[in-house]
Amino acid sequence: MNTEIRRLLEDVKEGSVSVEDALLQLKKQPFEDLGYARVDLHRRLRQGVAEVIYGAGKTAEQIRGIVASMEKNGQKRILITRLPEERYAELDDARIAYHKDARFGLLGGMPEPDGLGSIVVACGGTSDIPVAEEAALTAEALGNEVVRLYDVGVAGLHRLLSHMDEIMSASVIIAIAGMEGALASVIGGLADCPVIAVPTSVGYGASFHGVSALLSMLNSCASGVTVVNIDNGFGAAYTASMINHKTR
């Protein structure tokens, strides 16, 4: 931002931009105001990633409008997360590759992986797979190589231990589990890379829709574990990709 302000100030000094115009420009939005949404057009530059639309609670019309605005501004690859199947059907856009379980839509196709290493996506049980797939697909769409380790819950420790190689060589690990969420601690104790824990709402009774797993993960006795919101596969993958693309 500083650079832009500096250039603007120099333009003002040189007289190529009037004070009025500069003031206007400083206030001008680096986004398009669609009324119902302000599409952030500089975000890719500012944060270095493809644009993402959070699909939940948006109408097909709103999503279509946002996509159009992005494309008009040159965005090639667009992720639509939390996209319900009905909404996908309504969109009726053949260009969207849709993954039903993960409620994940993608425009522009998967890129080649260009990260430092691989991101391991591990989950505890079969019911955690939708969240795991949201994480895995997001990571792939952001240019990462992904290794999937599914149904490796701690109640059968040998299932996890048989994958020590993948765990030891990962760049980042996303540990996804519902119920008691112990997977994050066990992986955190085994791995020597950052572990991002994703509690899931899988479970019943005192799992309280993911709260038990969330608390477990926040209290992990293993160092190197950080946590995201319940079922937030996207958020975990987004941060994992940031780390896996680290250059400074």
Place this chain on the structure above:
Amino acid sequence: MNTEIRRLLEDVKEGSVSVEDALLQLKKQPFEDLGYARVDLHRRLRQGVAEVIYGAGKTAEQIRGIVASMEKNGQKRILITRLPEERYAELDDARIAYHKDARFGLLGGMPEPDGLGSIVVACGGTSDIPVAEEAALTAEALGNEVVRLYDVGVAGLHRLLSHMDEIMSASVIIAIAGMEGALASVIGGLADCPVIAVPTSVGYGASFHGVSALLSMLNSCASGVTVVNIDNGFGAAYTASMINHKTR
């Protein structure tokens, strides 16, 4: 109870006990009423174990009174749990063997183990030791051989795995952990005996004084795990001893 009622009824029939006396007897308490406490004198018979005094919230005078009443009725071995150090000092009774960390007092000495096998008491970290000792000492006082596995938390899995022999050969395992409480699930997945999980209030922030560990343990994905109240080392050992002395 049925046996007693039957005998009483037969006595009534034979005339050796009057209706009035029988009625009185049916109402007579199998306990001594000390005003502040009703000392249960038949409990040992009814539930097959030594008598236990829950020391928390009782004055030295009250504890002394209950001990006296028990001894008067022939009780040889008495456990006093949750006995604060000051209270122990006030009691000033040289016969009580006192364990400060576990706040555990014992009258009548430790018995010989007479259970079916051994009870493993495992805990996650150094701070869990007071609860672990309450469990271990209780189990020993109730006639069990105890194997202590302390500081075997899941963040360093090799510490636990190096004790597979003890885990595999236990009669019952008491898994004690604070923070995220994952130890219960991991042990539950490895062992083939009942696991009694004890959450501890060890931790900070979102551990909520043991609630996180409690929830973890209730949601354990491993079968064979049951749970007791936070910091309830005594309760876990009591049940473990019942199982380890099982004859039918």
Place this chain on the structure above:
Amino acid sequence: MNTEIRRLLEDVKEGSVSVEDALLQLKKQPFEDLGYARVDLHRRLRQGVAEVIYGAGKTAEQIRGIVASMEKNGQKRILITRLPEERYAELDDARIAYHKDARFGLLGGMPEPDGLGSIVVACGGTSDIPVAEEAALTAEALGNEVVRLYDVGVAGLHRLLSHMDEIMSASVIIAIAGMEGALASVIGGLADCPVIAVPTSVGYGASFHGVSALLSMLNSCASGVTVVNIDNGFGAAYTASMINHKTR
């Protein structure tokens, strides 16, 4: 596991197994990886019980695949818990004996009871019966004789007291109740065997879907009571069966 490692090491020493193969074997999974699930084929050996499929959140196709994998590996008796009626219908497998209320499916028929004694399954009210039946059927499927005491809630104490004989002669008691969950404490005070308490989500308002009963049971003033997750009839029966089959 130690025995297997020892044998493997001896084979390596004798040259009958190469280092490469041993390494591979150590890593080889004692489970079949179906992609969506890792079917644990050694569990029966390791934990001494029939295999169980947790049906909730699995598609008919996934369940079918897991059953096939188990049968291929010689498993004769398979329990499917939390199996919704629709899923059962989709499975369309005449060999499955299905109990609708308990959402319980069984392949391979009920075994003869071979435990030490009987397991009493007691519940507080009519609405708790589905959970009670899950517990009772599971216990029977794992080879236990089961005594059902239904609708014996503490508000009509005589209903429970009229069954003192069954309570006094049980090997393990499973106490199931919603609302205030007092049944566990009352039974715990009467019985001299382990009591496994199962809170149910029966109730309204401040029952908070079973939380009130859960808290009651965790705070039971009776010794010998341990607790499982809300509505977890299966878990209670699994542990009860372990205790009822105790040999060491």
Place this chain on the structure above:
Amino acid sequence: MNTEIRRLLEDVKEGSVSVEDALLQLKKQPFEDLGYARVDLHRRLRQGVAEVIYGAGKTAEQIRGIVASMEKNGQKRILITRLPEERYAELDDARIAYHKDARFGLLGGMPEPDGLGSIVVACGGTSDIPVAEEAALTAEALGNEVVRLYDVGVAGLHRLLSHMDEIMSASVIIAIAGMEGALASVIGGLADCPVIAVPTSVGYGASFHGVSALLSMLNSCASGVTVVNIDNGFGAAYTASMINHKTR
């Protein structure tokens, strides 16, 4: 209030009271404003009981001021609840009969019982006695005969059942318990009079300072049970006395 308004209006009509004075009188407080407290001087008339001072959070000076104001207005008997021992010492008023455990002070002496029947005050354990005594002393101070049944918790049901006579003949029962609070349900099922349940903060871990007992009692499956706040022995006794003095 209607009667007073009517009389005032008649006085206005008759000219014996001016409009200005009537308006003033309607606004005049039936209480004395001490700055820090508005001592309610009509309450005894309005609600038919002795005046009560809630001692918690009040200075000795404030309590003294309120007592003086009440006495000036003819109040003979004054209860001071939640009166900490230090505050009692500071008050240094020989006329106050003080019960340390119950933190209960009384001016004017205990009255003769004049209720319809007796109020049974039952509590689960020794640690509940302070709350039970607050209830019992309050009930006595409000003119009720009180029967104390202490340490009759449900884990030793015979202790309670041996007092069926008192339970069956009570006018109201106050059931006081911490931990799992099951006493209220059991008594509620046995008695045929109103039961007022008082959860206590006795317990540890998942008792959450009385919340578990509170929830238990609110969910009581027995009819005729109502509940007051945690540790609120006074409130239970106040209502019990109302019921025991019922005339319409």
Place this chain on the structure above:
Amino acid sequence: MNTEIRRLLEDVKEGSVSVEDALLQLKKQPFEDLGYARVDLHRRLRQGVAEVIYGAGKTAEQIRGIVASMEKNGQKRILITRLPEERYAELDDARIAYHKDARFGLLGGMPEPDGLGSIVVACGGTSDIPVAEEAALTAEALGNEVVRLYDVGVAGLHRLLSHMDEIMSASVIIAIAGMEGALASVIGGLADCPVIAVPTSVGYGASFHGVSALLSMLNSCASGVTVVNIDNGFGAAYTASMINHKTR
């Protein structure tokens, strides 16, 4: 119960009843075991009220069975609470008077009021009416005169104050409110009879389905207020009727 035991013992003494038979009789249930329910046939005697069936979670067949068992044993008036409209339709029993909003069914017709005074049922808003009607109808069915004060919430205090006459002359008041539940405190401060507070699940957001109102009522600064579970109009009316029929 004592009376019955005494008579039985006398019969044994006189030889008119054998020991075996007496033992059997002591164990014989004062209820009919329908398998899914134990219909309590002595409850009316024991607690002095008409029998009640809690309809929630029972099938039409189960309800029919319980009704039949009760009628066979001479019960004339039967209340069915929490009876969903569909279930009522399935029952298809013209003798049942059904109130849809209150989900309340009644067999045997309303009795003449025979209580000491009237029960005021007051509620805060229009949305609380179903709970209020459950309370009012239950109270009427148990023989009480009921005064309904609906939509008298504290935000428009004049609506409540205009009914001071009914409030001052009530035998018991049932104060029903959702949202912030302040009605109970305000009525508790105005009335000189017991007030039973019923929180309702009416509200949104931070009302947490009645928890806010429940907490308000438990913390009422007015004396004489006791509380029942959220939406428990029946329980409030049952206790109110007990108080209104008080004879000792």
Place this chain on the structure above:
Amino acid sequence: MNTEIRRLLEDVKEGSVSVEDALLQLKKQPFEDLGYARVDLHRRLRQGVAEVIYGAGKTAEQIRGIVASMEKNGQKRILITRLPEERYAELDDARIAYHKDARFGLLGGMPEPDGLGSIVVACGGTSDIPVAEEAALTAEALGNEVVRLYDVGVAGLHRLLSHMDEIMSASVIIAIAGMEGALASVIGGLADCPVIAVPTSVGYGASFHGVSALLSMLNSCASGVTVVNIDNGFGAAYTASMINHKTR
């Protein structure tokens, strides 16, 4: 009220109103009792605003009745909040202007703004718009000029900062946000007018249906921020309008 009482008393004095009539009048309700609702007819006078019907949980018939009663008493403009689309359809009243997203109905048309300044309604994301519109429409219906700033969440701060002019010149700001609710603090720090924060139930997982946002807002480190219930756009606008029409 005082004025009315004074006048009444003077009328009594002058004999133009009898004591009986005055008493009656004092008790006469300034509302119409429809049975299911007491329509408050003086509220507009007493609180200076148009009448509002809270539509949730009311039948079409009840709403119609209340509207009729209000109109009969001269009310020109009526707001119906939380009016579900089906209910609106049932009402079938062409005079009602209905806004579907905001579930907001209006009779009598929008008034001219007559407030001191403008009310800014700002919300964090697209999904918050229904609550924002409820606030904006309510504010307009109460005679305020409204400036809408939608989708200005803090994750893209420039979207908010580009509207510093509107923020700095507002009379009151309503800050609406779900998820982490940080918008209120940021706006509170920038503005120099009162900020009314409205948490919304937008979010998932640990947003707990608006609780996270609610807690954020209550803990706002910015001064000048007050909070209303989750999703309570109406309440925020009502207070904002009061402030914007302030004359003393």
Place this chain on the structure above:
Amino acid sequence: MNTEIRRLLEDVKEGSVSVEDALLQLKKQPFEDLGYARVDLHRRLRQGVAEVIYGAGKTAEQIRGIVASMEKNGQKRILITRLPEERYAELDDARIAYHKDARFGLLGGMPEPDGLGSIVVACGGTSDIPVAEEAALTAEALGNEVVRLYDVGVAGLHRLLSHMDEIMSASVIIAIAGMEGALASVIGGLADCPVIAVPTSVGYGASFHGVSALLSMLNSCASGVTVVNIDNGFGAAYTASMINHKTR
């Protein structure tokens, strides 16, 4: 801020400020960085009020440093809230007027009231007075006339109703209450000005340190009520003063 940017840009254009200097100035903090605190020196201008130091968790040295920095920049009147008595003693600054109960310190003396009307500070009980005084003193220090109505809790409604004049003529009302917090709703229903509700941590048991009162107030059925954090007398007064000084 816009005005400042505009001036700066004009200076750059005119050459009186270099681009480098402008950039620096744009980044220069309108606060003094003391290391442990950034004293906001423009806040008074930006938000129109005296500067406030939140004393909790700050050392005497830190407070002294902040005061010095403020005075150096011309601030005449400084409020120090949440100032513990010990800290006040340590400060040992005779210029600070200290109110012990309210933990409130003031430098520079009370100003003359210059608001539109008066702010009523009402509280429910004697124990709420510290919070009420924090609110009252803050309001006075910010230039408002304050009317104190203390101990006017809803359990004795006449105490509140006798002050209808003050309530009806207030500019803003701050309603402070612990326990069930009903005061806010009752006042909200009576007044026609904004009501700011302050829950206090006064109470015990299920008051949960103010949570019950907080929830009550958030769910207030009266319009015009907004809420601040528990015990936040300062925050309520700050907003009340904003409203009472409203000019647009």
Place this chain on the structure above:
Amino acid sequence: MNTEIRRLLEDVKEGSVSVEDALLQLKKQPFEDLGYARVDLHRRLRQGVAEVIYGAGKTAEQIRGIVASMEKNGQKRILITRLPEERYAELDDARIAYHKDARFGLLGGMPEPDGLGSIVVACGGTSDIPVAEEAALTAEALGNEVVRLYDVGVAGLHRLLSHMDEIMSASVIIAIAGMEGALASVIGGLADCPVIAVPTSVGYGASFHGVSALLSMLNSCASGVTVVNIDNGFGAAYTASMINHKTR
């Protein structure tokens, strides 16, 4: 681990290690068992960092023992976190550099920074500094360059915005805040590197000892934000250092 197993197997094959010895070695602990603790001696190798002792709940003697064991095994730099001042005094070890506010002890001196970039540690207010210093000192001890931005809370946004340069050039940012925790979202929206959010227990009332800030941060609408436990400055710094030392 695989490498070690492979080498061991080869040794067995070659006969240089016997089967018995290999078995022993596989079981031999890579830690020293001190009874109360199992000091993990391979952790530095396994996870690439200096060893850390969690000081809370450990006696001086235990800490001394663990330090000795580590040093004996060649560990040069040891961090002791959560080390209370008394414990530090008891240790009486001049080699420990102690930071009182952060309760942080360090043996072996600060290393030279060797990470990829700098870690920004930002906190909202003065009271958050102890947690911030724990994070900053930990990061420095693990070889990172740290930039401290303290007291940059969102209520005075300009304080944060004046440090855009540091924010834009950071490798990782640790955002620390109590109360409403909005800092994490605002920084998350500005930065293009991973943000690790640390909620602190700073606040009062509805901050619930950090829960509000925790929930805010978990619900952050900004991507790239992950969260650790309340007050866990160490954990955040540990992960940040991992990311800042990323090589694959």
